[in-house]
Amino acid sequence: MATPASKPRPFGSAGSLADPVGLSPGPTRDMDERQREAAQTGRRPGGIGNQVDLEILIENVLNALAAGITIGCIYGLMCIGLGLIFGIMRIVNFAQGEFLMLGMFSSLYLVTGGGILAFLGPYIGPFVGALLAGPIVFAGGALVHKLLIARVSGLRTTGSLDEGHFGQLVVTLGISLILQNGGLILFGSTPQTVRTPLASSAIEIGPIYGDATVFLNKARLIACAIAIVVAVALYLLLEYTRMGKSLRAAADNPTAATYMGIDTDKTYRFAFALGSGITAVAGGLMAVYLSFGPFVGLDYVIIMYSGVVLGGMGSILGAFWGGLTVGFVQQCSALVLPPQLQNAAIFVVFLMIVLLRPQGLFGRSAERA
């Protein structure tokens, strides 16, 4: 049986990457060991064996739940980035996975080796690096929007046959390929990780039932906390500030927003850059527990789209819950499925939810019936 906190294994390519450091949450005893122990202490193997089985089951389930929630929150933040661009602004962006990748490498080069944040040390550095990857990719996203995306989105394509989606598809796919292969030239193909000693230590909770203990990986726990804080801050920004409201108005009806005096082009650029930056922060956070290369975006872009659609288009909170659900399903499926099928499990659950609730978990219909 797979250990509960086994590494989240994205699509195929992950297998070729080196195993990241310190993913094992701590000592987990396997069945044989416990049965031997039971035999040595001379207790009746039958009853005790069942008891031990139950303890192991509980331990595995609890650990899968804990890993699902921590990783899910980081996925949630990642999905919010795409939720802004795709869910709210309705720009199809295939390069979102590459923004995630750029976030990871930005953080890596900031904090390791001769990086300018190297002085922060391996405990604080990786997390500050992740946060600073945001503004860096934000600037890149703004530039990409100004030079390329603005030509195939916004007021320019409103009311056209495809609302600019065909153009966006081709342009962003091109950006994605350029970033992947450019990344290969610049960063090389060796799998990297932002090393922190926190990734190999865990907080133990329990024993909860018998010997069943929950292990919380410290690096992931901190990453999860940062993801939640950033997500909440973004939610408040969009929901309650003038900036956020004008952004939602421009996405809702760009023509009417122009009548109100809102510069939709500028607003779209800000939203696109913000979405890129947010996903990059999530990338930086994932970089502390995951090994990554220039093609890591491929594995996650589909997860991001599932999360956004699952949560309901146009809802920032929905995108977060969608991402959380994806992470949760991915981790919990490890209990019963081989790791290769983890992503298949995501899509089975995804299809089921879309079948039963086409507007997504949190989508709300704003049209009068």
Place this chain on the structure above:
Amino acid sequence: MLEIANLSVSYGGLRALTDVTLSVKEGQFVTVVGPNGAGKSTLFKTISGIVPAVGGRITFMGQDLFGLPPARRAHLGIAHVPEGRQVFKTLTVRENLEMGAYPKAGQDAWHHTLDRIHTLFPILAERATQLAGTLSGGEQQMVAIGRGLACAPRLLMLDEPSMGLAPAVADTIFERVSQIHKEDGVTILLVEQRVAEALELSDHGYVLETGRMVLDGPYEALLRDDRVRKSYLGLS
């Protein structure tokens, strides 16, 4: 206040407006009437900058509008209440009004204008937290007009506010527009298919047919005109 001189507009290769001249003076209530496809909405979109002009000029308070990007025009005090309402469906009623108050003049006058909007349309206060897309057509029109008022406009442009509304609701809307004109002193430019009601409210009327201004004059003169009586008022 608003001066349009010899305006020509092409829309998708077709000439939508030819040599249109129109003038709105401060405090006036001006109506443009005409059949479907005459170019009435195109005229408004050109004033707001959504559709580019081929020739002519538009000046507002002495300022050339063609030199300004579309989004800047609302900041001059031009409020455009578009055809088909175009409310922000995924925003609440209150947020719609707040977006109307996006220009600085609207923000400065926010508390005053919000009170005024709620006095004119009490239902908007009741529905403040509801998504605008879930309202009825008449209520959405009230949101659209309220949103236009929220920027504390000098000129309120209304594009067929009665479209698709039940007659009783349309009457209410006309009444409110008249109130806005008389009590708040807002200059009004109205495009309308309900010609009789519209002309009755206005100081000056224009008749637009296939992109050309065929007739204009004060309300009384238009009512006496045979063409207007026959084509638009159904009188003989």
